[in-house]
Structures are given as structure tokens and as C-alpha cells.
Amino acid sequence: MVMNRAKPINCSIFKQVYQSFPITSYSPHQKHLTNKIFNLWSRYTKLEKCLTPLPEVSDIKEIAGGPLTKWPQRLNAIPPRISSGSLTGIAENTFVENTEVWKKRVEYYKKIDYQLAETGRYRNFLDMNAYLGGFAAALFDDPLWVMNAVPVKADQINTLGVIYERGLIGTYQNWCEAMSTYPRTYDFIHADSIFSLYKDRCEMEDILLEMDRILRPEGSVIIRDDVDVLLKIKKNIDAMQWEGRIVDHEKGPHEREKILFAVKQYWTTSPLTPKQDQ
Structure with a gap:
């Protein structure tokens, strides 16, 4: 049986058919607007009715955006967005170094937290x-899955595309607001410099309470941040009845960045005395 080959969609023809849906232009001004949409909270951003085309190609056989390596090699291969220079400030060597750094960090985590x-x-x-999904990639050999959140912050680079090109799953999240979670709770939360990132946006307590909400009882947390920030966090999690301890950076005690390991406890009451039981 011979099957007809599907014809590629021509965006210009598509535009002629559906005149009510203009094609998004990529002028410098509109690129700025696109970045602005990422930086703002999505619920407060006015939606535009338009079609966003794939990156332009010189030949019909060329893959828009760049070809992807097959899984699982693509996990550590240079993502097309980085190799093409689409992300300002992130070069190929940056990606490779980040991948190696997180392998060492996860190895260090497992030495400190035997349950991990x-x-x-x-x-x-x-x-x-x-960021680039390095933490999740370093856990590839373990039987687990990681939801990679890219914080919505004005000075952050939009790296969610890189995460997907690595074959990982991810989402945008503004940590000053509640997270729409799936599954209902998480067993483990990793927070790298989140509190320093949002220190001028919302209160530390609000982020910690959201973490407490989406973390199951006896679930664990690793928080990396400046030592002064972690000391404040430690006071708060003690009040939340979490058990936690601060340990040195994997490079040694002279680094200002420290690591906080914590476990959420069950909230239980003290056993009743015989008089109270009566």
C-alpha cells in the first residue's frame, strides 16, 4: 500500500486562509515584548491572537531549531538552542561545565543524605x-522523575526550552504565588538560590509555606543559598517543625554558600496522660 506523503505547512498560505490569525513578527521590538511576557506573571499578561512560526530554515529538509540527538544521549548533548547561540550568555562550555558541576553536587548530596x-x-x-536541568540530569540513573521549574523573574534567562531539548519535563513558576502541582505532593524539593532570587519580591515565609504545602510528610528538602539566608530559613523551619541542619559547601567551609538539609515531620500531639484520658 502506498501512502501519500504529508505536505509541509506553509505559514504564508496558512495566513491567507486564516486572516484573523496574524503571524507573529520577530522584529527587535517584538522580541523585547516576547521576553517581557516571560518576565511578567502570565495571568496579568494580555494575550495576543497570532501564530508563532518556527525558526526560519534555508532548506525544506532542514529541521527548524536544529536536530535533536536521540534519547538518552540527548540528555547530555549540547541542546540546539545553545549551539545555535539563541540564548544570550549561555555558551556550549557553560552547558558542559554546568552538567559536570551538578554531577559532583548530587554525589555530595548523597554522601550527606543517605536516604537520597x-x-x-x-x-x-x-x-x-x-536553570539548565543539570540537577535532574545528574539523577538520570535513579528510579525517579523531576519537575524542573524555571522561575519567572525579570533578570532570569528563559531556559525552559533547553530543559525540553534535553528530554526533561519542566514548567514556569512564580514562587511568590501558589504552584499548581502534579502530583498532589512531592517527595523531595530542591531549591538552589531561590530565596536570594526572590528576596525583593515576596516574603521568605510565604515561599516556605508553599514548600510545606506541596511537600509530603517525611519528605525532604535541600536548600542552597548564602549562609545568612540559610540561618533565617533555619529559624523558620524550626517553627514549622521541620528537622534541619546546615552543612558546608561541597568545595569546603570557606564558601559563603551553604546547604540546608531538612525533613518535614508529622504534626502530632503529645500522648495523653491517664488523667487527661479520663
Whole structure:
């Protein structure tokens, strides 16, 4: 049986048919607007009725955006967005170095938190500041999955496309607001510099309460940040009845950045005395 080959969609023809949907232009001004939409909270951004075309190609056989390496090699291969120079400030060597850094960091985490090294102990992970997805990539050999969140912040680079090109899953999130979670709770939350990132946007307590809401009882948290920030966080999590401890950076005690390991406890009452039981 011979099957007809599907014809590629020509955006210009598509525009002629559907005149009510203009094609998004990529002028410098509109590129600025596109970045602005990412930086603003989506619920407060006015939607535009238009079609966003794929990146232009010189030949019909060329893949828009660049070809992707097959899985699982694509996890550590240079993503097309980086190799093409689409992301300002992120070069190929930056990606490679970031991947290696997170391999070492996860190895260090497992030395400190023996439960993290225990196969099957945690299943659902949330990385609150995923950047290039290095934390999730370093956990590839473990039987778990990671939701990679890219914080919505004015000075952040939009790296969600890189995360998807690595074969990972991710989402945007403004950590000054509640997260629409799936699954209902997470077993493990990783927060790299989140509190420093949002220190001028919202209160530390609000972010911690949101973390407490989406973390299951006896779930664990790793928070990386400046030592002064972590000391304030430690006071708050003590009040939330989490058990936590601050340890040195993987490079040694002279680094200002420290790491806080914490476990959310069950909230239970003290056993009743015989008189109270009566």
C-alpha cells in the first residue's frame, strides 16, 4: 500500500486562509515584548491572537531549531538552542561545565543524605530553580522523575526550552504565588538560590509555606543559598517543625554558600496522660 506523503505547512498560505490569525513578527521590538511576557506573571499578561512560526530554515529538509540527538544521549548533548547561540550568555562550555558541576553536587548530596542515595526512597522531585536541568540530569540513573521549574523573574534567562531539548519535563513558576502541582505532593524539593532570587519580591515565609504545602510528610528538602539566608530559613523551619541542619559547601567551609538539609515531620500531639484520658 502506498501512502501519500504529508505536505509541509506553509505559514504564508496558512495566513491567507486564516486572516484573523496574524503571524507573529520577530522584529527587535517584538522580541523585547516576547521576553517581557516571560518576565511578567502570565495571568496579568494580555494575550495576543497570532501564530508563532518556527525558526526560519534555508532548506525544506532542514529541521527548524536544529536536530535533536536521540534519547538518552540527548540528555547530555549540547541542546540546539545553545549551539545555535539563541540564548544570550549561555555558551556550549557553560552547558558542559554546568552538567559536570551538578554531577559532583548530587554525589555530595548523597554522601550527606543517605536516604537520597537509597534506591526508591524518593520518587517525585521538584527542582525550584532548574536553570539548565543539570540537577535532574545528574539523577538520570535513579528510579525517579523531576519537575524542573524555571522561575519567572525579570533578570532570569528563559531556559525552559533547553530543559525540553534535553528530554526533561519542566514548567514556569512564580514562587511568590501558589504552584499548581502534579502530583498532589512531592517527595523531595530542591531549591538552589531561590530565596536570594526572590528576596525583593515576596516574603521568605510565604515561599516556605508553599514548600510545606506541596511537600509530603517525611519528605525532604535541600536548600542552597548564602549562609545568612540559610540561618533565617533555619529559624523558620524550626517553627514549622521541620528537622534541619546546615552543612558546608561541597568545595569546603570557606564558601559563603551553604546547604540546608531538612525533613518535614508529622504534626502530632503529645500522648495523653491517664488523667487527661479520663
